[in-house]
Amino acid sequence: MFDAGKYIESYRKELYESVLPFWIEHSLDHEYGGYFNCLDADGTVYDTTKHMWLQCRQVWMLSRLYNALEKNPAWLEAARLGLDFIRRCGRTPEGRVYFSLTREGRPLFIQRKIFAECFYIAALDEYARASGDQSLKDEARRLFEQVLAWRADPAILGRPVLEGQPATSTMSEPMMLLWVADQLSGGGIHHPQSPLMQSCVAEILLHARAERKLVLENVAPDGAPLPGSLGRLMNPGHAIEAGWFVLEHLRGTGERKAAAAAISMIDWSFDRGWDPEYGGIFYFMDSEGLPPFQLEWTMKLWWPHCEALIGLMLAYRETGEPHYLEKFERVSEYAFTHFSDPRHGEWFGYLDRQGRLTHTLKGGPYKGFFHLPRMLMMCLKLLEELA
Amino acid sequence: MFDAGKYIESYRKELYESVLPFWIEHSLDHEYGGYFNCLDADGTVYDTTKHMWLQCRQVWMLSRLYNALEKNPAWLEAARLGLDFIRRCGRTPEGRVYFSLTREGRPLFIQRKIFAECFYIAALDEYARASGDQSLKDEARRLFEQVLAWRADPAILGRPVLEGQPATSTMSEPMMLLWVADQLSGGGIHHPQSPLMQSCVAEILLHARAERKLVLENVAPDGAPLPGSLGRLMNPGHAIEAGWFVLEHLRGTGERKAAAAAISMIDWSFDRGWDPEYGGIFYFMDSEGLPPFQLEWTMKLWWPHCEALIGLMLAYRETGEPHYLEKFERVSEYAFTHFSDPRHGEWFGYLDRQGRLTHTLKGGPYKGFFHLPRMLMMCLKLLEELA
Numbered sequence: 001m002f003d004a005g006k007y008i009e010s011y012r013k014e015l016y017e018s019v020l021p022f023w024i025e026h027s028l029d030h031e032y033g034g035y036f037n038c039l040d041a042d043g044t045v046y047d048t049t050k051h052m053w054l055q056c057r058q059v060w061m062l063s064r065l066y067n068a069l070e071k072n073p074a075w076l077e078a079a080r081l082g083l084d085f086i087r088r089c090g091r092t093p094e095g096r097v098y099f100s101l102t103r104e105g106r107p108l109f110i111q112r113k114i115f116a117e118c119f120y121i122a123a124l125d126e127y128a129r130a131s132g133d134q135s136l137k138d139e140a141r142r143l144f145e146q147v148l149a150w151r152a153d154p155a156i157l158g159r160p161v162l163e164g165q166p167a168t169s170t171m172s173e174p175m176m177l178l179w180v181a182d183q184l185s186g187g188g189i190h191h192p193q194s195p196l197m198q199s200c201v202a203e204i205l206l207h208a209r210a211e212r213k214l215v216l217e218n219v220a221p222d223g224a225p226l227p228g229s230l231g232r233l234m235n236p237g238h239a240i241e242a243g244w245f246v247l248e249h250l251r252g253t254g255e256r257k258a259a260a261a262a263i264s265m266i267d268w269s270f271d272r273g274w275d276p277e278y279g280g281i282f283y284f285m286d287s288e289g290l291p292p293f294q295l296e297w298t299m300k301l302w303w304p305h306c307e308a309l310i311g312l313m314l315a316y317r318e319t320g321e322p323h324y325l326e327k328f329e330r331v332s333e334y335a336f337t338h339f340s341d342p343r344h345g346e347w348f349g350y351l352d353r354q355g356r357l358t359h360t361l362k363g364g365p366y367k368g369f370f371h372l373p374r375m376l377m378m379c380l381k382l383l384e385e386l387a
Numbered sequence: 388m389f390d391a392g393k394y395i396e397s398y399r400k401e402l403y404e405s406v407l408p409f410w411i412e413h414s415l416d417h418e419y420g421g422y423f424n425c426l427d428a429d430g431t432v433y434d435t436t437k438h439m440w441l442q443c444r445q446v447w448m449l450s451r452l453y454n455a456l457e458k459n460p461a462w463l464e465a466a467r468l469g470l471d472f473i474r475r476c477g478r479t480p481e482g483r484v485y486f487s488l489t490r491e492g493r494p495l496f497i498q499r500k501i502f503a504e505c506f507y508i509a510a511l512d513e514y515a516r517a518s519g520d521q522s523l524k525d526e527a528r529r530l531f532e533q534v535l536a537w538r539a540d541p542a543i544l545g546r547p548v549l550e551g552q553p554a555t556s557t558m559s560e561p562m563m564l565l566w567v568a569d570q571l572s573g574g575g576i577h578h579p580q581s582p583l584m585q586s587c588v589a590e591i592l593l594h595a596r597a598e599r600k601l602v603l604e605n606v607a608p609d610g611a612p613l614p615g616s617l618g619r620l621m622n623p624g625h626a627i628e629a630g631w632f633v634l635e636h637l638r639g640t641g642e643r644k645a646a647a648a649a650i651s652m653i654d655w656s657f658d659r660g661w662d663p664e665y666g667g668i669f670y671f672m673d674s675e676g677l678p679p680f681q682l683e684w685t686m687k688l689w690w691p692h693c694e695a696l697i698g699l700m701l702a703y704r705e706t707g708e709p710h711y712l713e714k715f716e717r718v719s720e721y722a723f724t725h726f727s728d729p730r731h732g733e734w735f736g737y738l739d740r741q742g743r744l745t746h747t748l749k750g751g752p753y754k755g756f757f758h759l760p761r762m763l764m765m766c767l768k769l770l771e772e773l774a
Contacts, residue, residue: 038615038616040677040678046616046677046678047614047615047616047617048614048615049615098549101551102551105551106549106551107549107550107551107552108549108551108552109549109552110549158545162485162494162495162496163493163494164489164491164492164493164494164495165496227435228425228433228434228435228436229425229433229434229436230434290433291427291433291746291747291748291751292746293752295682295683295737295745296682296683297745298739298745299682350682352685353739358682358685359678359682360677360678361678364678364680365680
C-alpha cells in the first residue's frame with residue numbers, strides 16, 4: 001500500500017528544513033540585492049555572477065510559496081530582494097532581459113532567445129499577487145506582448161532565420177509560452193483557453209508520436225518528423241514537464257482527449273527515459289539509439305527527476321491507476337538516495353550514469369531555487385489530497 | 388628503453404590503415420560535395436549537417452598530408468571536394484563563414500566567433516600549397532585581415548561588449564591567430580616573428596601561472612587572474628596544444644626563454660590534467676577544485692590525448708629529458724587501448740571518467756578528420772627523428 005503520510009512527512013521536511021533554509025541562509029545578497037546563484041555543497045559562494053533565469057525563478061518561487069503555502073514574511077522579503085534587483089538591473093535599453101549580470105548588476109551576457117524574458121514576466125506577476133502591486137502586472141503584460149512579437153521575428157533577437165534552417169517547433173517555446181500565459185491568466189488578463197493557450201497546447205502535443213510511443217524535442221510545425229539528430233532528439237524530463245504543464249492547464253476543462261495525450265507524453269517519456277541498468281532518468285536520448293550530440297546525455301540530473309515526480313502524481317490524480325504510485329515511489333527513492341544532502345541541506349544536481357556525484361555544487365548557472373521546491377510544494381499538495 | 392621503431396610501426400599503421408581509409412571511404416559526399424561529418428562507429432552517416440570547422444579542417448589536413456607525407460592524388464582529390472564546397476557555400480553575403488550548412492550547402496547557423504573563418508583561411512592556404520593556385524592564397528590573406536578587424540570589434544560579429552564584462556584574454560584566440568599566422572607565413576606573406584605573432588606568443592604565455600604551476604584558460608589582458616569560475620577554468624588538453632603551438636613556432640629562433648615557458652605549460656597541464664585514479668586527461672578543471680560549470684568536465688576526450696602526445700614528443704625533442712618519453716608511452720597506451728577501434732577503423736571520441744565509451748560516433752559536430760591524423764603525422768615524423 002502507498003503510504004501517503006510517510007511521503008508527506010519527508011517532503012515537508014525536505015522543503016521546510018533542508019531546501020528553504022539552504023537558500024534563505026546562503027543565497028541572499030544583502031549588499032547588492034538579488035541572489036547568489038553559485039553555491040557549493042555547504043553554501044559557499046564560488047562565483048558571484050547573477051544569472052537572470054535563476055534570479056527571476058527565485059523571485060517567482062518565493063512568491064508562489066508565499067501565495068500558496070504560507071504567508072511567511074521572510075519569504076516575501078527575500079522575494080522583494082530579487083525583484084528590486086531584476087527590475088533595477090535586468091533589462092537592456094531595448095527592453096530585453098539580460099542572461100547574466102555581475103554581482104553589482106552590470107550586464108555580462110545576453111542570449112538570442114526569449115526565455116530570460118519569460119522568467120522575468122512570471123517573477124513580476126507572481127510577486128504582484130503576493131504584494132498587491134498592480135503596476136508590476138502591467139509591466140509583465142507589456143513585456144509578454146513584446147516576447148510574442150520577438151518570437152514571430154527572431155531577427156530582432158539577433159538570430160536571423162537562415163535559409164537552410166528547416167521550420168521547426170522546439171518543445172521549449174510552446175511550453176514556456178503556455179506556462180507564462182497560464183501564469184498571467186491567474187491575474188485575469190488572459191481568460192482560460194485563449195487562442196494563444198490553445199495553440200500552445202496543440203503545438204506541444206504535436207511532439208508526441210503515438211505510432212512510436214515517444215516524444216520528440218523538435219518537429220516540423222505540422223508535426224512531421226525532422227531529419228537528422230535534431231529531429232531524433234528526446235529529452236525525457238522535459239517532455240514529462242511539458243505533459244504536466246498541459247495536464248495542469250486543462251484541469252477542470254473536461255477536455256479528455258488532450259489530457260489523455262498529455263498523460264501519454266508522461267508515460268512514454270518515463271518508460272523511455274528510465275535507465276534500466278543503473279536507474280535514474282537519462283538527460284538526452286536519440287530516438288533511434290544513434291549517438292546524441294550532447295556529451296552529457298547519460299548523466300542523471302536532479303530536475304528531470306523532480307518533473308517526473310510531479311508528472312506521475314498528476315497522472316495518478318487524473319487516472320487513479322496504481323502503477324503511477326509505484327513509479328513515484330521508485331523515482332522518489334532514487335532521488336532522495338542520490339541527490340538529497342542531509343548534511344548541508346538542498347540537493348546535489350549532477351550525477352554520472354552510474355549515480356556517482358560529478359559536481360559538489362548546490363547552485364550553478366542552471367540550478368537554482370526552482371525545480372526542487374516547486375516539486376516539493378506541488379507533491380505535498382497532491383499527497384495531501386490522497387491522504 | 389624507448390622503442391621508437393615499435394611506435395613508428397603502430398602509428399603508421401593507424402594513420403594509413405585505420406584513420407585515412409575510414410574517412411576516405413565514409414566521409415566524401417560525391418553528390419553535393421564536401422564531407423559527411425557525422426559518422427557512427429561503422430561509418431554510417433547519422434546526420435548530414437556539414438559543420439564548417441570540420442569541412443575546413445579536413446581540407447587542411449588532407450592537403451597537409453599531401454604536402455608533408457606523400458603526393459597521393461586521392462588525398463588531393465578528396466581535399467578538392469571539400470575546397471570547392473566551402474568556397475561555393477561557406478561564406479555569408481558579408482564575407483563571414485557559416486558555422487553549419489545543410490548537406491546541399493544551404494546555411495543553417497552562424498556563430499558570433501572568428502574560428503570558422505580561421506579554419507577556412509588555413510584550408511585555402513594549405514590547399515593552395517598543394518595545388519599551386521595562388522588566388523586561394525590571396526583570398527585567405529584578405530579574409531585574415533578581416534578576421535583581425537572583427538576580433539578588435541566583436542560588435543561586428545553580433546557580440547557587442549557589455550559593460551560588466553571584464554576585459555579577458557581567452558586562450559583560444561591568440562592560439563588560433565598564431566596558428567593561422569604561422570600557416571600563412573609558410574607562404575611568405577607574414578615573415579617569421581611578425582609583431583602579430585610576437586603578441587600572440589606573449590598573450591598565450593600570460594596564461595601560465597608559474598607561482599601555481601598551472602595554465603588558466605582566461606586571464607585579464609595584463610595576465611592578472613579573473614574572478615569566479617571563468618577565471619579558475621583550466622582545459623589541460625587545450626593548454627598543452629597552446630604550449631606546442633608556441634614551441635613549434637619558436638623552433639629555430641633560439642628564443643630559449645619563451646620555449647622554456649611553453650614547455651612548462653605542457654608539464655603543468657599534463658601533471659594537473661592526468662586523472663590519477665582512472666587514467667586519461669580530464670576535459671575541464673577548476674584550478675581551486677571548485678565545481679566547474681561544464682557538466683562533462685570529468686569526461687575523457689580523444690583530442691586532449693592527441694595534443695598531449697604531440698606536446699610530450701616536442702618537449703622531448705627540445706630537452707632530451709627521458710620522463711617525456713615515459714609520459715608519451717603512458718598516454719599512447721591509454722589512447723590506443725581506449726579510443727582506437729580495430730574493428731571499423733578510426734578512434735572513438737568520448738569516454739566517461741572511468742574510461743567507458745559514452746558515444747559510438749567516430750565523427751560528430753566537433754570531431755572530424757583533424758586532431759588524430761595531425762597527431763599521427765607529427766608523431767611519426769618526430770619518432771623517425773629518434774629512430
